[in-house]
Amino acid sequence: MRIDTLLAQGGNGKDTGTGAVSFPIYQTATFQHPALGESTGFDYSRSGNPTRQVLEEQIARLEGGRRGLAFASGLAALTAVLSLFRPGDHLILCEDLYGGTYRLLEQVFRPWGVEADFVDTSDLEQVNAAVRDCTKAILIETPTNPTMKITDLQAIRRICDCHDLLLIVDNTFMSPYLQRPIELGAHIVVHSGTKYLGGHNDVVAGLVVAADEDLGERLAFYQNAAGAILGPFDSWLLLRGMKTLGLRLDRAQENASAIACWLEQHPAVEQVYFIGLDNHPGRDIHFQQAAGPGAMISFSLHDAGNIPQVLSRIRLIAFAESLGGVESLLTFPSRQTHGDIPEEIRRRCGVTDRLLRLSVGIENISDLLNDLTQALAS
Numbered sequence: 001m002r003i004d005t006l007l008a009q010g011g012n013g014k015d016t017g018t019g020a021v022s023f024p025i026y027q028t029a030t031f032q033h034p035a036l037g038e039s040t041g042f043d044y045s046r047s048g049n050p051t052r053q054v055l056e057e058q059i060a061r062l063e064g065g066r067r068g069l070a071f072a073s074g075l076a077a078l079t080a081v082l083s084l085f086r087p088g089d090h091l092i093l094c095e096d097l098y099g100g101t102y103r104l105l106e107q108v109f110r111p112w113g114v115e116a117d118f119v120d121t122s123d124l125e126q127v128n129a130a131v132r133d134c135t136k137a138i139l140i141e142t143p144t145n146p147t148m149k150i151t152d153l154q155a156i157r158r159i160c161d162c163h164d165l166l167l168i169v170d171n172t173f174m175s176p177y178l179q180r181p182i183e184l185g186a187h188i189v190v191h192s193g194t195k196y197l198g199g200h201n202d203v204v205a206g207l208v209v210a211a212d213e214d215l216g217e218r219l220a221f222y223q224n225a226a227g228a229i230l231g232p233f234d235s236w237l238l239l240r241g242m243k244t245l246g247l248r249l250d251r252a253q254e255n256a257s258a259i260a261c262w263l264e265q266h267p268a269v270e271q272v273y274f275i276g277l278d279n280h281p282g283r284d285i286h287f288q289q290a291a292g293p294g295a296m297i298s299f300s301l302h303d304a305g306n307i308p309q310v311l312s313r314i315r316l317i318a319f320a321e322s323l324g325g326v327e328s329l330l331t332f333p334s335r336q337t338h339g340d341i342p343e344e345i346r347r348r349c350g351v352t353d354r355l356l357r358l359s360v361g362i363e364n365i366s367d368l369l370n371d372l373t374q375a376l377a378s
């Protein structure tokens with residue numbers, strides 16, 4: 001089956017007892033045992049819940065992995081993945097990654113003894129140079145956030161094979177509709193389900209998909225032992241949101257392409273970062289590993305002094321932190337999503353005080369362009 005069919009049919013046919021087309025919300029903490037030593041397959045909802053299980057099977061199928069796991073947030077999902085490592089282990093990550101992932105590594109895992117280097121993973125030489133004897137994994141976002149740098153996942157997998165490293169990919173920006181990292185060699189895929197998968201800015205959630213059973217078992221042990229699971233209602237919201245992922249992304253990408261071309265011509269705009277533009281570096285590699293440019297655009301203004309004006313004038317587009325929903329959102333990365341990254345690294349990655357990030361939604365393109373026109377007018 002093609003991915004748009006898999007998406008639309010998510011959960012259908014799974015509640016065989018009732019035939020419910022929309023898989024029900026099993027809002028229960030615990031399950032009655034039929035007899036001593038017997039179980040319905042569910043005992044307690046931290047260890048397993050039917051609604052969460054349908055979601056977990058669905059994301060595993062969409063990403064082409066063996067085991068899916070749902071967590072209370074994207075960062076809870078990343079925490080579970082990082083729990084595979086021990087004090088003394090070393091990781092390599094892309095440098096302009098989600099600020100919360102940087103904070104988690106630097107302020108939670110580093111004090112515990114896991115070290116990390118942040119390098120430009122679009123440059124394979126930098127990645128090779130960062131490998132140490134104690135390196136255990138490479139964690140990539142491609143495209144990166146917010147400057148849309150592209151990393152060649154198959155080339156990174158070859159480096160991983162030389163040194164026996166795990167390849168972990170945060171696929172939040174693309175979603176499995178556009179990019180399936182496990183097919184390109186990733187051992188683990190992570191998502192903030194809060195973004196495109198949920199798609200409606202109404203749920204915070206995280207997902208992990210393991211390519212093989214062994215990793216899946218280790219992560220499932222951690223999920224139950226540490227307990228940051230996704231609840232039944234939030235699992236259902238995510239399942240429902242994912243049904244329309246393809247349609248939403250098709251429309252959002254179309255809008256984003258039109259907005260990126262428009263921004264490129266605007267006199268107040270210095271630079272536009274959008275993978276769909278002909279001059280985008282890494283574009284060729286991206287389109288070998290993904291089916292579309294996505295719907296995220298970053299752009300810098302010539303004058304940092306205009307940022308407050310733009311943020312206060314936008315009306316339809318909301319000034320808010322997040323991305324991937326049906327509603328368009330404008331973010332100021334250096335002060336919001338990437339505020340915890342040191343200024344030196346931010347500057348090196350182009351996350352300046354002139355950079356804005358636009359998550360393009362599914363509104364009518366004329367209304368979006370009208371809002372940007374009045375917000376950017378001098």
Ligand SMILES: *Cc1c(COP(=O)(O)O)cnc(C)c1O
Nearest residue numbers: 073074075098170172192194205
């Ligand atoms: C939002 C985001 C996260 C964190 O997810 P939460 O659901 O907010 O915890 C991780 N990675 C990326 C790329 C994100 O955009």
